[in-house]
Amino acid sequence: xxxxxxxxxxxxxxxxxxxxxxxxxxxxxxxxxxxxxxxxxxxxxxxxxxxxxxxxxxxxxxxxxxxxxxxxxxxxxxxxxxxxxxxxxxxxxxxxxxxxxxxxxxxxxxxxxxxxxxxxxxxxxxxxxxxxxxxxxxxxxxxxxxxxxxxxxxxxxxxxxxxxxxxxxxxxxxxxxxxxxxxxxxxxxxxxxxxxxxxxxxxxxxxxxxxxxxxxxxxxxxxxxxxxxxxxxxxxxxxxxxxxxxxxxxxxxxxxxxxxxxxxxxxxxxxxxxxxxxxxxxxxxxxxxxxxxxxxxxxxxxxxxxxxxxxxxxxxxxxxxxxxxxxxxxxxxxxxxxxxxxxxxxxxxxxxxxxxxxxxxxxxxxxxxxxxxxxxxxxxxxxxxxxxxxxxxxxxxxxxxxxxxxxxxxxxxxxxxxxxxxxxxxxxxxxxxxxxxxxxxxxxxxxxxxxxx
Numbered sequence: 001x002x003x004x005x006x007x008x009x010x011x012x013x014x015x016x017x018x019x020x021x022x023x024x025x026x027x028x029x030x031x032x033x034x035x036x037x038x039x040x041x042x043x044x045x046x047x048x049x050x051x052x053x054x055x056x057x058x059x060x061x062x063x064x065x066x067x068x069x070x071x072x073x074x075x076x077x078x079x080x081x082x083x084x085x086x087x088x089x090x091x092x093x094x095x096x097x098x099x100x101x102x103x104x105x106x107x108x109x110x111x112x113x114x115x116x117x118x119x120x121x122x123x124x125x126x127x128x129x130x131x132x133x134x135x136x137x138x139x140x141x142x143x144x145x146x147x148x149x150x151x152x153x154x155x156x157x158x159x160x161x162x163x164x165x166x167x168x169x170x171x172x173x174x175x176x177x178x179x180x181x182x183x184x185x186x187x188x189x190x191x192x193x194x195x196x197x198x199x200x201x202x203x204x205x206x207x208x209x210x211x212x213x214x215x216x217x218x219x220x221x222x223x224x225x226x227x228x229x230x231x232x233x234x235x236x237x238x239x240x241x242x243x244x245x246x247x248x249x250x251x252x253x254x255x256x257x258x259x260x261x262x263x264x265x266x267x268x269x270x271x272x273x274x275x276x277x278x279x280x281x282x283x284x285x286x287x288x289x290x291x292x293x294x295x296x297x298x299x300x301x302x303x304x305x306x307x308x309x310x311x312x313x314x315x316x317x318x319x320x321x322x323x324x325x326x327x328x329x330x331x332x333x334x335x336x337x338x339x340x341x342x343x344x345x346x347x348x349x350x351x352x353x354x355x356x357x358x359x360x361x362x363x364x365x366x367x368x369x370x371x372x373x374x375x376x377x378x379x380x381x382x383x384x385x386x387x388x389x390x391x392x393x394x395x396x397x398x399x400x401x402x403x404x405x406x407x408x409x410x411x412x413x414x415x416x417x418x419x420x421x422x423x424x425x426x427x428x429x430x431x432x433x434x435x436x437x438x439x440x441x442x443x444x445x446x447x448x449x450x451x452x453x
Contacts, residue, residue: 201367
């Protein structure tokens with residue numbers, strides 16, 4: 001039986017009602033909210049008009065509208081561990097949009113909201129911070145800007161859209177309860193406050209499994225990862241919009257995906273790259289990296305060449321060599337280690353694992369087999385290695401139908417099939433905790449801790 005879902009666009013369950021800037025502390029961590037000090041937009045259809053006093057901010061591609069935000073961050077005395085931009089859509093007819101825009105850092109911080117026009121606008125020239133898919137009116141949305149907002153200072157963020165059906169947001173002139181804001185967490189956090197890294201693979205199809213696992217994400221904060229086969233059966237943009245978007249899609253703004261073989265059923269995985277945009281890394285390449293707290297994270301592509309000397313393998317080695325973080329995690333679709341009956345270990349991925357091993361990585365996450373399995377730390381040949389070995393997980397329980405196990409491989413420590421769920425990693429400064437979180441009504445769980453090398 002096929003199932004087509006009506007679009008559901010709310011990407012975050014966060015609702016903000018406080019009108020004042022607040023700070024709260026828990027142990028050594030602190031969260032501070034900064035409202036925008038300037039915001040405006042430009043409209044190419046009225047190229048000389050300034051909208052600095054408007055209560056509304058617009059992004060569009062026909063006519064071209066661009067949005068500009070500025071924040072002054074001060075008073076921080078500890079390192080930034082997390083920074084989120086939160087913006088609110090306007091409560092007017094027609095505010096719904098299939099594209100909430102792409103958010104980028106800007107080098108210019110000297111612009112004035114009273115002077116900016118389409119004819120005189122600052123360049124949106126920095127790194128892409130994130131993007132939003134479909135948005136609805138009168139709702140909060142969130143973009144992770146931790147890579148950009150790293151301490152005290154002035155920060156500008158520009159927003160563009162590729163859609164001819166643009167989005168409208170509330171400006172600071174709309175009032176304190178709906179003004180754009182930065183929510184910044186600082187300080188050395190204690191367990192319970194450290195960054196969370198949560199996800200699964202093999203996710204969305206015409207069944208209901210992805211609804212069950214998306215419901216788990218609704219109650220777990222942090223960065224969401226995927227280990228491929230994001231949507232079935234063929235990874236088309238239509239299937240992403242029909243199956244993935246109504247469930248895991250509501251967490252798209254905080255998701256850092258990787259592609260699977262079903263995503264590549266569509267030539268070049270064009271549906272995958274179109275749907276996730278900049279959050280999937282450079283278009284068509286499928287591998288990229290980022291940092292979370294004390295961790296360096298690498299998303300890789302097991303659907304293209306991974307051989308020693310390949311572009312991806314060489315990039316990985318250079319990326320790992322440049323990292324200064326004490327802990328490293330990586331994820332991709334095809335598992336090097338698995339006891340699954342449906343898909344054998346993918347030995348073609350070994351050069352990537354070898355590079356990670358050479359640079360003392362700590363954990364690797366896979367998908368492809370629709371089940372959960374945890375392995376002890378191993379070297380690239382699959383031998384137990386308690387000194388430098390990498391702990392691995394098969395986390396293919398994101399929603400698609402379950403697979404069985406075959407011959408149990410050496411060093412397999414825990415496994416389950418038939419229980420959908422997500423794998424939650426809490427990233428401490430020099431270790432990580434793992435926890436299998438089961439779908440509602442199921443009881444299987446697995447948890448533990450591993451130190452970084």
